[in-house]
Amino acid sequence: MSEQSWLNLEKVSVLALEQSAYGMKILAQILRGFGIREIHVPKTVGEATAIASRFPLNLIIADPGFDDGKGQEFLRWLRRADQNQNRFVPIILSLGHSTPASVKLARDTGANFVVAKPYPPKTLLDRILWVARDKRPYVEVGDYVGPDRxxxxxxxxxxxxxxxxxxxxxxxxxxxxxxx
Amino acid sequence: MKPVVRTHRPANQLAAAVQTRGGVTIAEALQHATENVETLRADYMAVLDEKIAAIEAFTRSVGFSGDAETIRKVYALANEVLNEAGAFGLAELSAAGRSLCDLTAARADSESLDLRAIRVHVEAMKSLRRPEVNGDAQIRAAVLEGLRQVTAKMGVKPTSGPTR
Structure with a gap:
């Protein structure tokens, strides 16, 4: 899409999970700049679980390091939560420092896309639009639940x-x- | 045995939400996002200094011996510097955070971590915050090169940052 293309994210509901309080502020400011109004910013996995169980979400942007490393656990839970309306919501993983092993582990959560931090707003917007166009089915096979790779x-x-x-x-x- | 594969084809609600009429151009959205982040800059610089000071406090605490729990805390703070300083365009500080992450991640389970290497990183971060260093690209590059040599000497393989 060109920079002159129109974009309306006003109706998008996002669950944002960041590792640090300030990281969360930065992410929320970027998302607000994109025009997103409904941004859920829990502080713990317990709060994230409550939000995911109560509100319909269109997108999750998550650092697996959220809540002292429990973010990954939350995402794995959500993908396996049979009765949860957000089970197959698109997930963008945002990784800070990472090793090949941690990237593999993170991908196994069933995320749709991985983006490395730090990123400029353009990179994040590109990824959001990419997952909006993502038409892959979701598969459950063995221990994996997520988009068909x-x-x-x-x-x-x-x-x-x-x-x-x-x-x-x-x-x-x-x-x-x-x-x- | 053949693994069971269950396939789901849920509607992509994000796609539907994005297709709503109206809004702004992508250029405007990006400009708004950049401006919004900039509103945090002054406040964040104080937070950044606090984080560097917190790493330093760990390394200066009595009895600091590089125990796994303390190293884990240093790693977490360095990761925050990597992520957050980079969001404000402080590329070298972000790289210094990455270098400290590389160092502490590689040595998290080892007793062979040279604590002086952590202290060198703290001093590098503090120097990168000084105006005379922050304003000189050559000096900033030299600081990073110093860190690269420190981690290389310790046999730490550097990870790479995002590619654009």
């Missing part, structure tokens, strides 16, 4: 039988870098 689900690799009932007979699987 196969971007263009054209089926399993050549000469390999697909594991899903609806897999085409045989075709290449494509993945896109950066997506969770």
């Amino acid at each position: 196969r971007f263009k689900s054209d089926g399993p690799p050549k000469n390999v039988k697909g594991r899903r009932e609806n897999d085409p007979a045989s075709a290449p699987v494509q993945a896109e870098e950066n997506a969770a």
